[in-house]
Amino acid sequence: xxxxxxxxxxxxxxxxxxxxxxxxxxxxxxxxxxxxxxxxxxxxxxxxxxxxxxxxxxxxxxxxxxxxxxxxxxxxxxxxxxxxxxxxxxxxxxxxxxxxxxxxxxxxxxxxxxxxxxxxxxxxxxxxxxxxxxxxxxxxxxxxxxxxxxxxxxxxxxxxxxxxxxxxxxxxxxxxxxxxxxxxxxxxxxxxxxxxxxxxxxxxxxxxxxx
Numbered sequence: 001x002x003x004x005x006x007x008x009x010x011x012x013x014x015x016x017x018x019x020x021x022x023x024x025x026x027x028x029x030x031x032x033x034x035x036x037x038x039x040x041x042x043x044x045x046x047x048x049x050x051x052x053x054x055x056x057x058x059x060x061x062x063x064x065x066x067x068x069x070x071x072x073x074x075x076x077x078x079x080x081x082x083x084x085x086x087x088x089x090x091x092x093x094x095x096x097x098x099x100x101x102x103x104x105x106x107x108x109x110x111x112x113x114x115x116x117x118x119x120x121x122x123x124x125x126x127x128x129x130x131x132x133x134x135x136x137x138x139x140x141x142x143x144x145x146x147x148x149x150x151x152x153x154x155x156x157x158x159x160x161x162x163x164x165x166x167x168x169x170x171x172x173x174x175x176x177x178x179x180x181x182x183x184x185x186x187x188x189x190x191x192x193x194x195x196x197x198x199x200x201x202x203x204x205x206x207x208x209x210x211x
Contacts, residue, residue: 025165025198026172027051030102034095035087042085053078054103062103069096102172122163123186124170124195125202132167133159136184138176145180160186165205169198 028047035043053076063069073079073096082092120131137145137156145151162170173194174183183189190196 023054024048024051025201026102026168027054027099029169029172029194029198030095030098034098035082035091037088037091038085046082046085046087049078049081050099054099062100066093066096066100069099120161122166122202123160124162124166124189125199127163127203127205129163131161132164134162134167134170135159137180141176141180144177149181151180163202165202166195166199169195169202 024047027050028043031043031047031050035046038046053073056076057063057072063072070079070092073082073092079092087095119128121128122131135156136158137149137151142153142156145156146153170179170183170189173179173189173192183192190199
């Protein structure tokens with residue numbers, strides 16, 4: 001059987017497995033949005049370095065706030081690396097902020113009911129893989145959806161079946177309220193360039209099984 005490197009995070013009371021291949025596109029998206037002054041090759045190098053750094057955070061969990069992330073990056077030498085690449089100070093802070101917000105949305109998300117089901121076809125990347133349930137109106141904002149969007153409590157329970165990598169990408173796309181308001185269907189999610197780019201990448205990845 002194939003082996004896979006899995007990182008276990010424990011931000012609150014549940015444990016969420018991270019696969020390094022799944023983490024890479026999430027971090028790559030953050031880097032691409034925050035860092036605009038370096039070449040494509042340098043962006044790729046920076047992404048790989050950041051993924052390795054985040055993996056090393058596994059035992060302690062996600063640092064608190066932008067300052068905590070910056071301290072971690074300074075201790076690891078990545079701030080110096082970014083400086084040598086020509087990354088501006090405001091870009092570093094923007095990247096740290098995106099890492100805090102983006103990773104925490106994924107890591108702190110409460111486990112979905114029926115998460116990690118039997119293999120099925122992901123409704124985004126169409127791979128046969130372990131499926132999770134994504135509430136198109138995220139559970140944390142159900143009351144807001146009922147009050148501000150006029151969504152019924154019954155419709156708040158609508159889900160789509162997607163794999164964990166795609167699930168991570170969806171929650172890295174936007175905050176819960178924006179997902180509920182603008183991306184509450186499969187079609188709407190696929191209309192987002194970031195999701196479409198990720199899905200096209202995911203389709204080419206081989207599904208790996210645990211030992």
